[in-house]
Amino acid sequence: MMKNRKNMFAKITLLLGLVFMVVVSCDRDLSEDAELAGLPTNGDIFIDGFTSGDLNYAPYAGSYLEAFTVDTETKYEGNAGMRFDVPNVGDPNGAFAGAAFFLNSGRDLSGYDALTFWAKGSEARTINSIGFGQDFGENKYEAELSGGLQLTTFWRKYTIPIPDPSKLTDERGMFWYAEGAENGTGFTFWIDELQFENLGTIAQPRPSILGGIDDTQQSFIGAGLTIIGLTQTFNLESGIDRTVAAAPAYFEFTSSNPNVATVNEFGVVNIIAGGTTVITATLGGLDAAGSLTLESLGDFSQAPTPTQDQANVISIFSDAYTNVPVDFFNGFWQPFQTTLSEDFVVNGDNILNYTNFNFVGNQFSNPTVNASDMSFAHFDVFIPGTLDPGAQLKITIRDFGVDGADGGGDDTNMSTTLVSSGLTEGGWSSFDIPLTLANKDNLGLFIYENNGTNLTNFYLDNIYFWGVPSSPTVAAPTPTDPAANVISLFSDTYTDVTVDTWRTPWSAAATIFEDVTVAGNATKKYTDLGFVGIETTSTTVDASAMTHFHLDVWSPDFTSFNIKLVDFGADNAFGGGDDSEHEVSIPNPNQGEWVSLDIPLSSFTGLTSTSNIAQYVLVGQPFETTDVFIDNMYFRN
Amino acid sequence: MKLIYKLKLNGLLVSCFLIIGCSFILLNCSTDETQTVTTFTQISMQDEFSTDGAPDARVWRYDIGTGDNGWGNNELQYYTDRPENIKVEDGMLHMIARQESFMGSSYTSARILTKGKFEQQYGRFEARIQLPWGQGLWPAFWLLGANIDEVGWPQCGEIDIMENRGSEPTIASSAVHGPGYSGGNPIFKQYELQNDRFDTGFHIFGIEWGPEYINFYIDDVLYNQITPEDVTGEWVYDHPFYIIMNVAVGGNFGGPPNQDTVFPQTMLVDYVRVYENSNN
Numbered sequence: 001m002m003k004n005r006k007n008m009f010a011k012i013t014l015l016l017g018l019v020f021m022v023v024v025s026c027d028r029d030l031s032e033d034a035e036l037a038g039l040p041t042n043g044d045i046f047i048d049g050f051t052s053g054d055l056n057y058a059p060y061a062g063s064y065l066e067a068f069t070v071d072t073e074t075k076y077e078g079n080a081g082m083r084f085d086v087p088n089v090g091d092p093n094g095a096f097a098g099a100a101f102f103l104n105s106g107r108d109l110s111g112y113d114a115l116t117f118w119a120k121g122s123e124a125r126t127i128n129s130i131g132f133g134q135d136f137g138e139n140k141y142e143a144e145l146s147g148g149l150q151l152t153t154f155w156r157k158y159t160i161p162i163p164d165p166s167k168l169t170d171e172r173g174m175f176w177y178a179e180g181a182e183n184g185t186g187f188t189f190w191i192d193e194l195q196f197e198n199l200g201t202i203a204q205p206r207p208s209i210l211g212g213i214d215d216t217q218q219s220f221i222g223a224g225l226t227i228i229g230l231t232q233t234f235n236l237e238s239g240i241d242r243t244v245a246a247a248p249a250y251f252e253f254t255s256s257n258p259n260v261a262t263v264n265e266f267g268v269v270n271i272i273a274g275g276t277t278v279i280t281a282t283l284g285g286l287d288a289a290g291s292l293t294l295e296s297l298g299d300f301s302q303a304p305t306p307t308q309d310q311a312n313v314i315s316i317f318s319d320a321y322t323n324v325p326v327d328f329f330n331g332f333w334q335p336f337q338t339t340l341s342e343d344f345v346v347n348g349d350n351i352l353n354y355t356n357f358n359f360v361g362n363q364f365s366n367p368t369v370n371a372s373d374m375s376f377a378h379f380d381v382f383i384p385g386t387l388d389p390g391a392q393l394k395i396t397i398r399d400f401g402v403d404g405a406d407g408g409g410d411d412t413n414m415s416t417t418l419v420s421s422g423l424t425e426g427g428w429s430s431f432d433i434p435l436t437l438a439n440k441d442n443l444g445l446f447i448y449e450n451n452g453t454n455l456t457n458f459y460l461d462n463i464y465f466w467g468v469p470s471s472p473t474v475a476a477p478t479p480t481d482p483a484a485n486v487i488s489l490f491s492d493t494y495t496d497v498t499v500d501t502w503r504t505p506w507s508a509a510a511t512i513f514e515d516v517t518v519a520g521n522a523t524k525k526y527t528d529l530g531f532v533g534i535e536t537t538s539t540t541v542d543a544s545a546m547t548h549f550h551l552d553v554w555s556p557d558f559t560s561f562n563i564k565l566v567d568f569g570a571d572n573a574f575g576g577g578d579d580s581e582h583e584v585s586i587p588n589p590n591q592g593e594w595v596s597l598d599i600p601l602s603s604f605t606g607l608t609s610t611s612n613i614a615q616y617v618l619v620g621q622p623f624e625t626t627d628v629f630i631d632n633m634y635f636r637n
Numbered sequence: 638m639k640l641i642y643k644l645k646l647n648g649l650l651v652s653c654f655l656i657i658g659c660s661f662i663l664l665n666c667s668t669d670e671t672q673t674v675t676t677f678t679q680i681s682m683q684d685e686f687s688t689d690g691a692p693d694a695r696v697w698r699y700d701i702g703t704g705d706n707g708w709g710n711n712e713l714q715y716y717t718d719r720p721e722n723i724k725v726e727d728g729m730l731h732m733i734a735r736q737e738s739f740m741g742s743s744y745t746s747a748r749i750l751t752k753g754k755f756e757q758q759y760g761r762f763e764a765r766i767q768l769p770w771g772q773g774l775w776p777a778f779w780l781l782g783a784n785i786d787e788v789g790w791p792q793c794g795e796i797d798i799m800e801n802r803g804s805e806p807t808i809a810s811s812a813v814h815g816p817g818y819s820g821g822n823p824i825f826k827q828y829e830l831q832n833d834r835f836d837t838g839f840h841i842f843g844i845e846w847g848p849e850y851i852n853f854y855i856d857d858v859l860y861n862q863i864t865p866e867d868v869t870g871e872w873v874y875d876h877p878f879y880i881i882m883n884v885a886v887g888g889n890f891g892g893p894p895n896q897d898t899v900f901p902q903t904m905l906v907d908y909v910r911v912y913e914n915s916n917n
Contacts, residue, residue, distance in 0.1 A: 200832030201807055204770060206899070235770060237834070239804035241897050 038169075039108040043196030045101065045174045048078035054104040058136060060178065064094030076118040076155050076192035086179050086186040097186075098178030100134040106170035112196035115160040115175065121151035121189040127179045131160060133247065135172035141250065142173065146231060146243040151189055161202045163232035163246035164284040201237035207283035208233070209251065209267075210290040217292060217342055218384060219271055220300030224345040227253065227267035227292060232283055251281040251288065260296050274298030300346040303380035303428045303461040309593040311474075314369055315464035316362060316446075319349050327363040330354070351382075352460040358450050362463070365444035368404050372441050375467035376432040381418065382459035387425035392452030393418040399437050400444035412439055417451055428461075435465070468556040468592030475521035476552035476594045476631035487541055488634035489534075489616075492522055497541060504533030504615075510624040518629065529558075529620035529628045540572055540612040543601065546635035551597045553589065554629040559621050561586045561628070563597070565604050566615035574614070582606035583617070594631075601635075677761035677845060677912035682751075685908045686730040692723065692749055699723075700748040700883070702740075708748075712775070713887035713894075715742035723747035730906035732776075734769060734884045736894075744894075748883030756783040756877040761912040762798060763843025764882070769902035770836035773894030774803030775885040776904045778842055780878035791819035794873035796851060799842035802891035803902070806834040809842065811853040813863055817870025821889070824868050826853070826861040839907055847914075848875065882906065 044051040049070065059065045064087045075081030086097040115132050126148040133142035145160050162168060175194060181187075211229035219225060230251060233243040248267040255263045257277035263269045269279060271294070279292040306313070306320045315321035317329065329352055330341040339360040342353045354360050377397055394417045401410025416433045423429050437443075446463070450456070479486070479493045488494035503513035508530025516525045526532055543549075553561060562585045569578025582604035589595045601610055616633075620626045684696050699718040700708075707713065714734060716722070722745050724731050734746040768776050777800045782793030795814035802808070807830045812823040830840075845852040851874060853861040865872040884904045887893040894900075 198832070201830075201834050203806065203834050203837045204899070235806060235836075237807050239770075239772065239802075239806055 039106050041108045041111055043107075043109060043112050043198075045196070046082050046192070046194040048080050052103060055174065056100075056102050056104065056136075058100045058102065059094075060096075060098040060100070062094060063096050063098040063178075064091060066093065067097035068099055071190060074190050076120075076190075078192075081190050081192035082194065083188060083190050084177070084179070085188050086181060088186045089181045089184040091186070096178060096180035098129075098176075100136060100176040101174045102135045103172040103174060106172050109162070109168035109171050109196050110165050112168075112198045113162055113165055113202040114197055114199050115162070115195075116157060116197045116199070117191045117194040118155050118157050119149070119151060119189060119191045120153060120155045122153070122187045124150070124152050125179075125182060125187055125189075126150050127177060127189065129178040130176070131244065132175050133171065133173040134176040137172070139173065140247060141167050141171060142247040143232075143250075144245045146245055155192075159199065159202070159236055159242065161232070161234040161236070161242055161244060162196075163207070163244055163250045166284065167250055199237065202234045204235040205284065205286055206233040206289065207231070207246075207251070207281070207286055208289035209281045210292060212289040214291045215293070216295065218295045218297055219344060220297055220346050221271050221273065222300065222347040223271050225269040225271070225294070227263065227269065227279060227281070229290065230267065230281075246283070251283050253279065253281045255279055261294055269294065271296045297384070300349075301382075301427060302346070302349050303382070304430055306378070306462050306464070307590075308378075308464075308466045309590065312468050312592045313464050313466045314371060314374060315462075316364055316369075317350070317352060317463040318461065320462065321464060324364055324369060325366055327365055329362050331361045331363060333359075333361065349461070352463075353457070354448070354460070355457050357448075357456050357458065360448050362446045363406070363444060365400060365404065365406065368400050368442040368444045369465065370441040371435060371443050371465045371467075373467050373469055374435060374440070374465035376434055376465065377446075378462060378464050378466055379431045379433070379460060380428050380462040381423060381431065382428045382461070383423050383425055383455075384457055384459065385426075386454075387420055387423055388452070388454035389420050390453035391420040391423060391455040392450075393423070393455060393458070394447075394449040394451040395433065396445075396447040396449070397433075397435070397437065397443065398445040398447065399439050400442045401439065402442065404442055404444070406445060412437055420452070430462075432466075435467075470556050470627065471516075471525075472518045472523075472554045472594065472629055474594070475519040476523070476554070477596060479550070479632050479634070481550070481634075481636045486634050486636045487543060487546060488632075489536065489541075490522075490524065490631065490633045493632070494634060497536065498539055500535045500538050502532075502534055504535055507532040508624055516629070518631075521631065524630045526618070526620070526628045526630070528624045529618065529626055530624035531617055531619040534616040534618070535614060536616075537568075537574070537614045540568055540614040541635065543610040543613050543635040545637055546610065547601060547637040548635065549597075549599050549601060549604075550632060550634050550636055551599075551630060552594050552632045553597060554592075554594050554631075555589070555620065555626055556592055557622075558589060558591065558626040558628060559587075561589050561621075562617075562619035563599070564615075564617035564619070565607055565610075565613055566617070567607055567609045568612040568614045569609055570612070572612045572614075578609075580606060580608040581615075583619075596632075598636075676847070676914050677759075679913050680910060681757060681760060681913040682755050682911040683908065684730075684910075685728070686725045686906060687728055689726050690724065691718070691720070692725055692730060696751055696754055697749040698752060698754060700750060700881075703742060707888060708885070710885070710888040710890065712885045713742065713773075714744040714746040714885060715739050716748045716883070717745050718747070719745075721745070723749065728907070730882075732882065732884045732904040732906070734774060734886050734900065734902045734904075736900040744886040744900075746884045746886055748881065748885075750781075750879060750881040752781075752783070752879040752881075754879075755911070756879045757911060757913060758875065758877045759847050759914065761843060761845045761910075762880065763841055763911075764798075764909045765839050765841050765907035766799070767837075767839045767905040767907075768801050768803075768806075768809075768835040769884060769904050770803050770806050770834075771894065771898040771900075771902060772804040773887050773892060773898050774801075774902050775888050775890050776801050776803075776883070777885070778880075778882050780880055782873065783877040783879050790814075792816050792871075792873060794876075794878065795819070795823075796844065796846070796874065796878060797823070798844050798853065799855075800890065801835060803836075803898070804891055806836050807831075809835055809840075809855060811844075811861055813851065813868065813874070815868060815870050815873045818868055824863055828853075828855050828858070828860045839905070846874065880909065880911075882909070 071083035131144035253263040260275035260277040261271045281288040396415040510528040512527040564583035566581040780796040785793035797812040810827040812825040
C-alpha cells in the first residue's frame, strides 16, 4: 500500500504508522481466516506444482497429448513451471497443443478479478486461444482472451480479466489453451505462477454484444437467431485495454417486446409474432454496447419443396437433399464487394440472405461438381420488401476446367439474368436454368450480380443441379409378393406365363420395343411410346382370383401413363359381344425413377370379367416421344 | 482577497486532532480525514462544491480557449466555461473532456483557477479527486506563483501537486518548476498505487508547504519532499501562489488520445481545501 514509505519524515513516521495500521485493518482482502463455510477460495492453480490434487489435465481430441510437462529447469520462480510443446505441422503425435485444466469440484473465485501468470516463448509468437471456464461440462462461464496472447522470449506477466467475478462462485474451469504451429513449425512456451488474483486494478468495464454494433435485422416467426459477439473489456493497470470473449451466462439479455420475441440466458432469440423488438444486454449491471433491433415480418413462407429424386440431384444448398461440400456461400471478395450475409433458419429450413447486395459468390470446388448428367440449375429466389421494376439478378455458372481451380485460363461461364417480371415481391420464384455449358464436369462457382436497380436484399433456397438420365441406372425393385399369390407376365422373380407378343402390330407406328438389361436385370423398353399392345391371346390369363395388377415403370420424361386391360369374355376370343375393357390413367408420374404401380383390379371398373385377360395396352404422353421402361408385370392377390 | 471561507475551528479540537483524529479513524475506517497535519491547521479556503451549477465565482475564474501553442504544451483541447465541460452537481465539481469539433479544436474541456481571487503563501493545499482515464488525458491540480504577470514563468514558480497520464491509471506525479528546472526538466516524482487506481475512486492529493520545504502526499502517504537543496536553480516558493485545476487532452506530457480512448472523460473533485498556519 505504501510503496514510497522510505520518503517519510521522522517527525511524522509514528503518525503515519498509526494511519497505516488503520488502513490495513480496513482492508477487505481475501484471507484464509475470513473464509466462510462455503467452497474453497484458493486462487492458486500452478505455483511450484499444482496446488490441488483434483485438478484434471484434459488434452483436446487430436492434440499432442504430451504437449504439457512440468519443467524444473525453465521456470519464472520457485522450483517448477509449466512447459507446453506445440508440435510441428505433420507431427504424427498430434496436430496442435491444447488442453483444459479443470477441477472435479468447484472453487469460489468471486473474490478475484483476473487470471494471471508469467509466460515466455522460445519464439515471440501468439497463443491463439487462452482463457478459463472450460470444465468439460457446460462451460457456463467460459472466457477467452480476445486476439490471443502475444508472447515474448523473456518472462512477462499476463492478465486475463474475469468478465464478472460475482458469477464465479462455483467454478471448476481453471485454465485452457490451444495453439498450433505457425509456418509449419512448432515451438515451446512456459507458464508459471498461474493463479487467480485480486489485482484491484482491473477497471472501467465496458461489456458489449454484437461487437458493440447497433444492428437491425428482419426475420420471421420461428427463425433461429443467437446473439453473438459477446465481450467484456477492461482497462488494466498498464493503461491498456484488454478484451475477453465472454460466455452468454455472464450477461442478462432483455427483449423490449417479449410479445414479438424472447431471448433466453444463452442469448438465443425465439421469434413468436410479427412486430419489432430490441434485444439488449447487461453485464454486472452495466449496459452492454450494441443491440439488435429485430423486425419480425411474421410467418415465413417457405420455398416450394423440391420434387426431384435425390438420385437425380447434385445439391449445393437445400434442406431437401444431401448437399455437396461448399467452400463458401459468401466469398466477401475484396475490395469491391459490399454484400453481407444474414443467413437464417426458420423452422429448420436454412435460408441464404444477402443484404447490401452488389455481387456475391457461392464456391464449391473441393471437389468441383461433375454435372455431366445434369440438365438444369435450380434456384428459389425470394424478394423481401419492395420489388423494383428495374431489378435484375444475373446468375453466372462457372466451370473451373480441368485444373479444377478458378482461373488458370480454362474456365468457362454461362449466365442468365432474372428480371423483375419473373421475380415475386414478398414471395418465392423458382427457376430451372438449362445448363448450356459445353463442359460441365468441373463446376465450381455461382456468381450473383446486381445488374439492375434497387435489388439490395434477397433470399436463396434450394440451389441444386438436376437432370434425369435417359435410361434407368438401377434395376426395378424386386417384388416381395409370394410366388403362390402371383400370376406373372414378366419378372425375374417369378415364373412367367406365355406372352404372345410384347408389341402387337397395331401398336403406334413410332413405338419401338426391345429387350434390354438394367443393372443386369431384364427390362422391356419402349422407345417413343405412343401406345403399345401386349397379348396373352393363345392362353388368356384367369385373374379372377387376383386383386391387383402390378407394373414397375420408368421414364425420363413421361407426363402421364395409362394402362388398359382387355378381357375376351367367356368365348375366350376377341369379339363375340362378351369382351370388356377398362383404361386407368396415372397423371404426372415421377420422372427418372422407378414408379411401382399396384392397381386394384376393382379400379378397372369397366372390366366386367377378369377370367380371360388377353390384351394389355400401355399409353405414354407426350405421345410417341417418351421412352418408357417396364418390369415386374404381374397380377397378385 | 484571501481567506474567503474561513472555518472557525474549536481550538481544543484542533490541538487534539493528532490523537482524536486517529481514534476516530480507527472506529470509522474512513480515509477521508486521515491527513497528517503539521502546523497548517487553520482553514483559509475551502470549496466543497455543494451548490449545483457553475463553480463559485467568488473563488474560481476560467481560462478559455487554446492559449498560446496549446497552453504552452501542444494541448489539443479548447477550454470553455459551458456546463458541458464544467459544472457542480451532486456535491462534486465535474470537469468534462469531450471529443467534439469546437472553435477549430477537436476536443473541449475546462480549466479553472483562483488567480486574483485566492492566493496564499505557504500552507496545506489539498483536493479530493477521482481522475479521468485513457491515453491522452492529462488532469492536473497545481499552483502558479501569483507574481507571474510581473516576473514571468518559470521565475514565478510552479508547484504541481498532482499530474497524471491517463495511460497510467495507477501513477500520479508531482513536480516543481522554477528558473533552471522547468518545462521538460522539472524536479519531479511519481507515486504508484498498489492494487488500486486513481480513476476508480477518490484520492487526496496535497502539499504541505513552508519556508524551504514542500511536502507532497497522496492519501495517507507523504512520498516526496522538495527543499532548496533538491532544486537545480533558484528557490522561488516564498510568495503567494494561486490554484489551477484542469483536464488537458493531448499535449507534451502524455501524448494525444488514440482510438481506444473513451470520451467523454470526467474529473470529479469532491473538495478543495487550503489551510494556513494557525499562528499566522
